[in-house]
Amino acid sequence: MSTSLSNNQLAALAARYGTPLYVYNADRISLQYEYLQEAFKGVNARFFYACKALTNISILKHIRSLGCNIDCSSVNEAHLALRAGFDPGNILYTSNGIAFEEIEEAAGSGININIDSLSNLEKFGKKFGHSYPVGIRLRPNIMAGGNLKISTGHEKSKFGIPIEQLDEIVLLVKQYNLHIAGLHIHTGSEIKDVAVFMKVAGLFFDLVPHFPELRFLDLGGGFKVPYRDDETGTDIQLLATSVNEVLLKLQTTYGKTFQAWFEPGKFLVSESGTFITKVNVIKENKTTTFAGVNSGFNHLIRPMFYEAYHKIRNISNPGGPLKKYTVTGNICETDTFAGDRELNEVREGDLLVFDNAGAYGFEMGSNYNSRYLPAQVMVRGGEDHLIRKRDVFEDLLRNQIELD
Numbered sequence: 001m002s003t004s005l006s007n008n009q010l011a012a013l014a015a016r017y018g019t020p021l022y023v024y025n026a027d028r029i030s031l032q033y034e035y036l037q038e039a040f041k042g043v044n045a046r047f048f049y050a051c052k053a054l055t056n057i058s059i060l061k062h063i064r065s066l067g068c069n070i071d072c073s074s075v076n077e078a079h080l081a082l083r084a085g086f087d088p089g090n091i092l093y094t095s096n097g098i099a100f101e102e103i104e105e106a107a108g109s110g111i112n113i114n115i116d117s118l119s120n121l122e123k124f125g126k127k128f129g130h131s132y133p134v135g136i137r138l139r140p141n142i143m144a145g146g147n148l149k150i151s152t153g154h155e156k157s158k159f160g161i162p163i164e165q166l167d168e169i170v171l172l173v174k175q176y177n178l179h180i181a182g183l184h185i186h187t188g189s190e191i192k193d194v195a196v197f198m199k200v201a202g203l204f205f206d207l208v209p210h211f212p213e214l215r216f217l218d219l220g221g222g223f224k225v226p227y228r229d230d231e232t233g234t235d236i237q238l239l240a241t242s243v244n245e246v247l248l249k250l251q252t253t254y255g256k257t258f259q260a261w262f263e264p265g266k267f268l269v270s271e272s273g274t275f276i277t278k279v280n281v282i283k284e285n286k287t288t289t290f291a292g293v294n295s296g297f298n299h300l301i302r303p304m305f306y307e308a309y310h311k312i313r314n315i316s317n318p319g320g321p322l323k324k325y326t327v328t329g330n331i332c333e334t335d336t337f338a339g340d341r342e343l344n345e346v347r348e349g350d351l352l353v354f355d356n357a358g359a360y361g362f363e364m365g366s367n368y369n370s371r372y373l374p375a376q377v378m379v380r381g382g383e384d385h386l387i388r389k390r391d392v393f394e395d396l397l398r399n400q401i402e403l404d
């Protein structure tokens with residue numbers, strides 16, 4: 001099982017499928033999942049892949065084949081999960097800001113649901129009473145995560161029911177005899193510090209007595225993965241040990257067992273993905289040398305949107321002298337992937353690859369500037385499979401109604 005693809009493999013895939021191209025190494029996804037399983041051995045925990053990171057149906061099927069569960073952010077993702085063969089009991093829908101109709105639709109499939117507003121909780125109570133076990137998404141007022149755009153638990157965040165409204169939640173639960181099976185707190189993405197998860201876990205101690213039918217405590221996702229050579233990710237082993245301690249302490253305090261749920265997205269798929277682009281133009285200026293590639297933020301928005309760092313490698317000239325380049329896209333807007341980045345000398349036609357492109361890459365792509373979405377390829381056991389065709393011209397007109 002190969003968990004990283006060689007430059008030669010990537011170049012061969014670029015030649016075979018064209019560029020820009022997303023390549024996903026399924027064996028790496030398997031490895032990440034096995035790593036979680038190993039770290040959490042003996043811990044009462046369950047993992048739901050937060051599929052908004054990457055929803056290609058073949059990737060979902062691969063993740064299902066590993067025995068992983070799935071977390072969805074829209075009812076359409078839940079339908080994709082069902083299509084990929086997940087059992088309804090293994091699907092979790094963590095909603096935010098949605099119409100009650102969407103919750104009803106999800107309930108129609110019998111999947112697990114986390115509700116994140118008092119109004120939807122009330123509507124749910126009116127309709128389902130005690131008949132449908134449900135989870136509540138809480139906002140803990142904790143600031144965490146890589147940057148403000150990916151922080152979801154702070155006191156100005158739209159996510160979850162603010163924890164200070166506990167009294168109102170408890171009133172609704174009593175009024176409608178709601179069956180509260182779980183509590184959910186997701187504080188954000190790229191949380192390196194295990195202490196943040198422990199802070200969240202600590203909150204459960206005071207909450208548990210209010211919900212006698214609780215079975216699971218959902219700590220969300222957001223495990224950090226390393227993007228730079230000198231970075232490390234969340235210490236998963238430490239997380240497992242610490243969570244286990246909390247579960248045991250809850251057991252002794254309340255005389256019942258709870259299951260910890262997690263929703264890793266990035267952790268499972270980020271490092272599996274490589275985005276391959278080709279250099280269209282080199283522009284030398286007095287202060288800057290631009291390497292303009294045949295892609296843009298329409299294909300990988302993370303640098304422009306979050307100022308995210310992606311490692312970039314010139315696989316066509318890996319021994320070339322190091323020089324500084326500003327790597328730009330071809331979209332008619334400011335479109336910068338990296339500024340003054342040291343790369344092996346770049347020539348027109350070279351392949352520049354972006355690492356850590358598996359999560360929130362293709363998924364946040366668009367047809368802006370009427371450009372095609374790239375193709376997606378999955379490599380598994382050394383074999384490559386096209387899992388999404390590159391757009392063609394007709395795709396740009398699909399659903400448009402052409403008036404004379």
Ligand SMILES: *Cc1c(COP(=O)(O)O)cnc(C)c1O
Nearest residue numbers: 050094189221222263264265266
């Ligand atoms: C996005 C999201 C996740 C996954 O976050 P990652 O940083 O990709 O692990 C987990 N849970 C919920 C509710 C989310 O919205």
